[in-house]
Amino acid sequence: MNRHISPLLPRLSARETISLLAPAKINLALHVTGRRDDGYHLLESLVAFAAFGDQIDVSPARQDHFAVTGPFAYAVPADGANLVMRARDALRTRFPSRARPVDIRLEKKLPIASGIGGGSSDAAAALIALNRLWALDLDMPALCEIGLSLGADLPMCLHGQQTGLPLVARGIGEALDPVSRFPSLPIVLANDGTGLSTPQVFQALLRRDHPPLPSPPAFSVIEEVCAYLQGTRNDLYAASLTLAPGLAGLLDLFVQTGARFTQMSGSGATCFAVFGDNAAAARAAAFLRARHPQWFVVATETRSTSES
Ligand code: C5P
Structure with missing residues (x-):
């Protein structure tokens, strides 16, 4: 199923910097089916990952350092409150003897609080990079368990980070099923x-x-995906x-551009x-x-399961 070797996987350069794309997460459909006793909602969501996202670079350092750059840097904390720092600290607390100091640089290209998982995707990228840099050898279930303690979208973003492939997320977002076949979708985010x-x-x-x-x-083809999506919702x-209220006008504008399908993520x-x-x-x-x-507008595409 996961034959695809993703360019999202960590690449180690000579200077041991691990550079990752933290892709935008797109909920192509999102159904709210119930609520747990703790207040979290039960969801069923078809999720795809874009070829566009934040950039994260992690390298060994003499002392810990964290810097945020990029068009949306102004909108996120550059301290321990950032989900990337919380991910680093969650791993460090569990593996204090392995967690050497690290320099983490985040280029924030995704708008925040905007439904495309920027913070969760950044944190997922940080977990995967540090798992490798600190040679922790944690498998995906272990990473997802740590990720879930940081946010409900972390497990899906960890899978997106590792495979890039579309999936169905259930539970509060922790039960994941890859979609067996899915074409790449040309997509605009706004x-x-x-x-x-x-x-x-x-x-x-x-x-x-x-x-x-x-x-x-x-x-197999984009038309099939769009026909399927017509029977879904974002609840x-x-x-x-x-x-x-401005959301309605944005979706109307998309229709004017000849979009095959539009929705909120x-x-x-x-x-x-x-x-x-x-x-x-x-x-x-x-x-x-x-x-x-002045809007955030990006033309990109989602990753497909047929890439090899
Ligand atoms: O887990 P995360 O911090 O991303 O969730 C933020 C908030 O969104 C939760 O505190 C909860 O209010 C809401 N949420 C929810 N059901 C989900 C995911 C998030 O009610 N499945």
């Missing part, structure tokens, strides 16, 4: 600058027992819309649109940027 608090969006849900996600078949959308407010080819996605991104130069 955010008008709105950040949404995930807990607030979940609190604003009016209903918590929606029907489950239809079981995804093996997909957080209505709640997010009450907090960010996660708890928003980033929305995505699927196109028939990369040229159409690039044209749509140019259209949005010309109209709204």
Whole structure:
């Protein structure tokens, strides 16, 4: 199943820097099917990972150092509160004798609090890089257990980091099933600058027992994916819309660009649109940027299961 050797896997350079892409996580569909006693919601979500994301570089150092650069650096803490630092510290607490000082550099290209998993993807990348740098030899279940203590999206982002492949996430996000066959989707991500608090969006849900996600078949072509997605939902959308009314206009604009399918990702407010080819996605991104130069707009593609 996971024959694909991902370029997301750590590459060790001569200076022992591990450089990773922390890809945007896109919830192509997100059904909320229930709620646990601890307040966390039960989800069924089809998730894909983009070829675009944050960049993280981890190298041995004389003393710990953490620096954040990039267009959204201003929006995240550059101290122990950052999820990357919390991931480092969670590993260090468990393996104090192995955890040498490290220099971690994060280039923040994804908007924060925007439903595309930036913080979770960064933390997943940090866990995978440090697992290797500190020679901890933790397997995926062990990494996912540590990741889940940092956030519900960490396990899916760890899998996305390791394989890049689309998956269905269930439970609160910890039960993962890879999708057996899935084409690469030309996609545009757009955010008008709105950040949404995930807990607030979940609190604003009016209903918590929606029907489950239809079981995804093996997909060969983009049209099949879009036809399937038409029968799915993002059950957080209505709640997010009450907090960010501008979402509706963004989705309308996507429709004007000829998108085959549009939806909000996660708890928003980033929305995505699927196109028939990369040229159409690039044209749509140019259209949005010309109209709204201040928006975050990226044309990219999702990773497929058929790459080898
Ligand atoms: O786990 P994480 O810190 O990412 O979740 C942030 C918040 O989002 C949780 O405290 C919870 O309020 C909400 N959440 C939820 N159900 C999920 C995931 C997140 O209710 N499956």
